[in-house]
Amino acid sequence: MDRYICELCGRRFPHSGDCKDHPEEPLQDLADEDVRIMLDDFDSARKRKRLGMLGAVCAVVLSPIVIFLPARKIGLMAWIAASGAAAGGLYKVFPARRVLPDLEQEKPGWLS
Ligand SMILES: [Zn+2]
Secondary structure, eight states, X not given: OOSEEOTTTOOEESSSSXXXXXXXXXXXXXXXXXXHHHHHHHHHHHHHHHHHHHHHHHHHHTTHHHHHOSSHHHHHXXXXXXXXXXXXXXXXXSOOOOOSOOXXXXXXXXXX
C-alpha cells in the first residue's frame, strides 16, 4: 500500500505532494511515527466526539427510564447503563471517520 496519505479523505498516494481532491492539504508520510500518532489522535478525538454525541441523544431518548422506574437510584443506574449500551450500538452503525490505516495488517516495506 502507498506510503503517503491525505488526512482529509484518507486517500493514499505513492509520492509526497498534495492530494488530488485537497490541493491545500499536504500529504502526510505514514513512515513517520509522529504522523501516525497524530492521525491516531485525530481518529480518537473524532470517536470520542461521536460517542459523546450519540450518548447525549440516547440519554435524552431513554430519559423516561428515570421518570418511570420507581426506585430512583436503580432508575438512574439503568438509565446510564442503557444510554451507554445504546450509544455503543449506534456507534457501530454510525462510526466516526477513521483515517489511520491498519498498518500492522498491511506490513508495508517502508515501515520500520
Ligand atoms: Zn484528500
